[in-house]
Amino acid sequence: MATKTTSKIIIPGVGTDQDQRIVDALDPQKLKLLNFGVADWMKFAWNFAEKVNYFDSDDHESGNWQDFFVGESKIKSFLEKLETDQSLTPHLTLFICFLKLLDNSRDHFNLLSKRHLDFYYQEILKIEKQSAVPDRVHLIFELAKNVLQDKIDQNTLLDAGKDSTGKKLIFSTEEELVANKITIAQLKNVYHHTKDTVIDKNAIKACEVANSLDGKGKSLPESDAKWYPFGYVKSVYTDSMPELPNARLGFAIASPLLLLKEGTRTINLKM
Secondary structure, X not given: OOOOOOOOOOXXXXXXXXXXXXXXXXXXXXXXXXXXXXXXXXXXXXXXXXXXXXXXXXXXXXXXXXXXXXXXXXXXHHHHOOOOOOXXXXXXXXXXXXXXXXXXXXXXXXXXXXXXHHHHHHHHOOOOXXXXXXXXXXXXXXXXXOOOEEEEOOOOEEEEEEOOOOOXXXXXXXXXXXXXOOOXXXXXXXXXXXXXXXXXXXXXXXXXXXXXXXXXXXXXXHHHOOOOOOOOOOOHHHOOOOOOXXXXXXXXXXXXXXXXXXXXXXXXXXX
């Protein structure tokens, strides 16, 4: 029976994760007051040059200024080979340098919303920023084939590769751990569902073998060995999954007072 745990263990369903609670429209860094880049300014210059008359050395009008700029249809290819093309004319070289310098002013201007919000929170409302919190991870240690147990000391350094900036990520264990060969023998679950807008019924499901297709031990498909750790009730989200067995409910009462050894006794329980 396929009981392995894969990266597909978390199955999409109803709910909202933490990332979905963040609205991009409320992020001041996403608000661009000015979003013109070099290509946009070149297109603007090309269209504006058409409206400006050109006068030759004899002060005669002879067309417009478009001949001094890159055509709108050629801007994309022009910028792609800009770094390697050595035949750029002096006036276009100065023009492109000026546009690239404009990026500094654009970036500074686009941070105006963030700076205003920071000023309001920090100077007006006097809200202090939360202190930095180190990342935490949960690790599973797997012993080598011929090792029965081994001790992992506190503050053992663990290499986690590199972050997005290329810096090494190092984690350390918070406490001492003795790893051994103990494994989970069985996985069972009980799932209690109260009716909601999606599933209009109450139900209690119980699985003798949680990591199986039907909750009773049927093998999971090797191509997609995923299962619900806490169980589920049949719905539009689990339409391809079989119905799980209903739980058999009951209760027991235990007390030293019930240890009656002599005669025939009648016990009345009032609840």
